[in-house]
Amino acid sequence: MAKRLRSSEVCADCSAPDPCWASINRGILICDECCSVHRSLGRHISQVRHLKHTPWPPTLLQMVETLYNNGANSIWEHSLLDPASVMSGRRKAGPQDKVHPNKAEFIRAKYQMLAFVHRLPCREDDSVTAKDLSKQLHSSVRTGNLETCLRLLSLGAQANFFHPEKGNTPLHVAAKAGQTLQAELLAVYGADPGTQDSNGKTPVDYARQGGHHELAERLVEIQYELTDRLAFYLCGRKPEHKNGQHFVIPQMADSSLDLSELAKAAKKKLQSLSNHLFEELAMDVYDEVDRRETDAVWLATQNHSTLVTETTVVPFLPVNPEYSSTRNQGRQKLARFNAHEFATLVIDILSDAKRRQQGNPLSGSKENVELILKSISNQHSSESQDNDQPDYDSVASDEDTDLETNTAKSNRQKSLDSDLSDGPVTAQEYMQVKNALVASEVKIQQLMKVNINLSDELRIMQKKASKLEKQSSVSEGDYDNPTTPLELEETGSGRKGRQRSIIWQGEGSIPEDTDTAPSSSLPSTEDVIRKTEQITKNIQELLRAAQENKHDSYIPCSERIHVAVTEMAALFPKKPKSELVRTSLRLLTSSAYRLQSECKKTLPVESCPGTDIQLVTQQVIQCAYDIAKAAKQLVTITTKENNN
Structure with missing residues (x-):
C-alpha cells in the first residue's frame, strides 16, 4: 500500500491542503473535489488513483512523488506563472471556489484544452516537430530528469518512438541505463516493454543484461498489466510471472x-x-x-x-x-x-x-x-x-x-x-476479502452515524410537521419487480415495455397497477432513517460473517436484509411520482434479490470443488454495498424533499 506523502502537500489545481488523490499521467496530487472533475474527463485525459486506499507498485508511486516534488504542475500551468497572466485576469481555481462551474472549467482548460502549457513556435510540418521532440526524449531518458521527459511528452514526443539511427525506443534506453522511474513514466504514456529493437532484443532483455533485475521484473509486470488487473479484479490474485x-x-x-x-x-x-x-x-x-x-x-x-x-x-x-x-x-x-x-x-x-x-x-x-x-x-x-x-x-x-x-x-x-450506476464494487477496495470487508464495514458504520445524527436533528423538525400517510404493502407496487441493470439505467430515460428477466421471490412478474395514480407524497425522513439503520445493521452482520468465513450464515443474513428492505419499500407510495425515488427503490429491491441469489451459491461449496468462494463473496459484498447505497439515496431524497 502507498505511504502517505508529506502533510504539507497541496492540490495542484486549487491549492486545497492534504490532497489524497494522484493523477498519474500528469504527475500531480489533487483533492477530492478536483478529482471528481478529473474522473469526468476520462482516463485519456487523467488517470487518477487514491494515495491510501489503492495498492501502488512502489516505483510508480515514487515516480508520481518525484514529478510532483520537482514542479511537474508548472508544465500544465506554464503561462499562468507569467506575471502578465495576472494582469489579463487569468487565475487558477482556489480552495473556496465552487466545483461547478469554477473548478471544473479551470481543470478542463488546464488538461483537456492544454490552455496554459508552453507552446512551441509554429512550424509548417508538425511531424518534423514531433520527430525532433521524440529524439530529445530518446536521449533524455538515460538521465534521471523526469520532469524534462514529462515536458517533452506533453509537447507531443512519442513514448514508443523508434529511433531510425539508433534502432531502438526510449524504453530500451531507459532499461539499459537502469532508469526505473523513466521506464514507469514511458509506460504510463504507452511505451511497450515487448517492443524489439533492431537486434531483436526487448527492454526486458537489456534490463537483465545490465543487472537491473528488479526493473526487469517490473517491466514484465507492465507488459501483462492489462490481463493482471482483469484477473485481480475478479479473484484478488495475480500470476507469478517469475x-x-x-x-x-x-x-x-x-x-x-x-x-x-x-x-x-x-x-x-x-x-x-x-x-x-x-x-x-x-x-x-x-x-x-x-x-x-x-x-x-x-x-x-x-x-x-x-x-x-x-x-x-x-x-x-x-x-x-x-x-x-x-x-x-x-x-x-x-x-x-x-x-x-x-x-x-x-x-x-x-x-x-x-x-x-x-x-x-x-x-x-x-x-x-x-x-x-x-x-x-x-x-x-x-x-x-x-x-x-x-x-x-x-x-x-x-x-x-x-x-x-x-x-x-x-x-x-x-x-x-446522478449516482445511480449499478456497477460492481471489487478488486482493490473489496476483492482482498479481509481488507475489503473492513473497508465496507467502516463505510456502513459511517452511514449509520450519519443516520443517527440526522435522526436527532429531524425529530425536532418532525414535531412541527404532520407525518405523511404510509403505505402498508408493496405487493403490487411499481417498484416491486426488480429489474436488471439494463432496465435500471434506462428508467431515467423514459424506457417503456421492459420484459422482466429477474422475478421477485421467484413467483412471477407482477403487472404494474395502472389504476393507481402517481403519488408525490413521501414518508417522513425519520421513518426512512430508522429503516435504513435496520438495513445497515443487518448488512454489518453479513459482512462480519464473510470476514470470519462463516459462509453458512450468508443465507439467513440475506433473508433478514430482504425483510428489512421490504419494510423500507413499504414506506413509499405504490407508484411514486418522482423518477429518482422509483429508480432508487428499484436498485434497493433488485439488489436485495440478487443478494439472496448470490448467497444461495454457497450451498454446494463442499460438494463442488470448482466453486470460487472468493468470487461469490465479492458478489455478496457488491450486492450489500448496492443496498446500502440505495438506502442512502432514499435518505438523501426524502431529507431534501421534506425540507423544501
Whole structure:
C-alpha cells in the first residue's frame, strides 16, 4: 500500500491542503473535489488513483512523488506563472471556489484544452516537430530528469518512438541505463516493454543484461498489466510471472449459467475478432474495470455526512474523441453489465488473451465489437429500444470531435444519471476479502452515524410537521419487480415495455397497477432513517460473517436484509411520482434479490470443488454495498424533499 506523502502537500489545481488523490499521467496530487472533475474527463485525459486506499507498485508511486516534488504542475500551468497572466485576469481555481462551474472549467482548460502549457513556435510540418521532440526524449531518458521527459511528452514526443539511427525506443534506453522511474513514466504514456529493437532484443532483455533485475521484473509486470488487473479484479490474485505463469483465469461459481446460446455466440464472436479489434475491446474493458474500482474507493472515502454534494460518481466511461462513435457507445454500454455479465466478459477476454499469446489463431473476422457487447448484455435481459431518448453520454461522430460540445452534453446526461450506476464494487477496495470487508464495514458504520445524527436533528423538525400517510404493502407496487441493470439505467430515460428477466421471490412478474395514480407524497425522513439503520445493521452482520468465513450464515443474513428492505419499500407510495425515488427503490429491491441469489451459491461449496468462494463473496459484498447505497439515496431524497 502507498505511504502517505508529506502533510504539507497541496492540490495542484486549487491549492486545497492534504490532497489524497494522484493523477498519474500528469504527475500531480489533487483533492477530492478536483478529482471528481478529473474522473469526468476520462482516463485519456487523467488517470487518477487514491494515495491510501489503492495498492501502488512502489516505483510508480515514487515516480508520481518525484514529478510532483520537482514542479511537474508548472508544465500544465506554464503561462499562468507569467506575471502578465495576472494582469489579463487569468487565475487558477482556489480552495473556496465552487466545483461547478469554477473548478471544473479551470481543470478542463488546464488538461483537456492544454490552455496554459508552453507552446512551441509554429512550424509548417508538425511531424518534423514531433520527430525532433521524440529524439530529445530518446536521449533524455538515460538521465534521471523526469520532469524534462514529462515536458517533452506533453509537447507531443512519442513514448514508443523508434529511433531510425539508433534502432531502438526510449524504453530500451531507459532499461539499459537502469532508469526505473523513466521506464514507469514511458509506460504510463504507452511505451511497450515487448517492443524489439533492431537486434531483436526487448527492454526486458537489456534490463537483465545490465543487472537491473528488479526493473526487469517490473517491466514484465507492465507488459501483462492489462490481463493482471482483469484477473485481480475478479479473484484478488495475480500470476507469478517469475515462475513463468503469466495468466490467471478465474472460474465462475455457477458455471452452468454460462452455457446459454447467447453466451456461446458472444464467446465465438470474441474469438473470431482480429487481434487489433480484440486489443481495443480488452483496453475498453480495462478502462471499465478502472472506473468501477475507482468508484468503489470514491464512495468509500467520501464524507457521508454531506448528503447533497456537487461531486458524484462517474456513471459510465466518458467520451474519448479519438475513438469512433461506435466504439464510444460500446464502451459506455459496459457500465450496464451486472456483476455476473461483466465477470463473464472479463473471463472470456482473459481466456482468449492466453490463447492468442500461445499462438492458437482462429479465422479472422470483421465482426463489430458492439455485437459482442450486445450479445453478452442480452444474456439476462431482453430490451425494446426506444430511440427517442439518449441512453448515454453524447458520443461524437467519427468526423465530429468538438470537445466543448461533447463536454456540455456529457454534463447534462450525467446530471440525469446522478449516482445511480449499478456497477460492481471489487478488486482493490473489496476483492482482498479481509481488507475489503473492513473497508465496507467502516463505510456502513459511517452511514449509520450519519443516520443517527440526522435522526436527532429531524425529530425536532418532525414535531412541527404532520407525518405523511404510509403505505402498508408493496405487493403490487411499481417498484416491486426488480429489474436488471439494463432496465435500471434506462428508467431515467423514459424506457417503456421492459420484459422482466429477474422475478421477485421467484413467483412471477407482477403487472404494474395502472389504476393507481402517481403519488408525490413521501414518508417522513425519520421513518426512512430508522429503516435504513435496520438495513445497515443487518448488512454489518453479513459482512462480519464473510470476514470470519462463516459462509453458512450468508443465507439467513440475506433473508433478514430482504425483510428489512421490504419494510423500507413499504414506506413509499405504490407508484411514486418522482423518477429518482422509483429508480432508487428499484436498485434497493433488485439488489436485495440478487443478494439472496448470490448467497444461495454457497450451498454446494463442499460438494463442488470448482466453486470460487472468493468470487461469490465479492458478489455478496457488491450486492450489500448496492443496498446500502440505495438506502442512502432514499435518505438523501426524502431529507431534501421534506425540507423544501
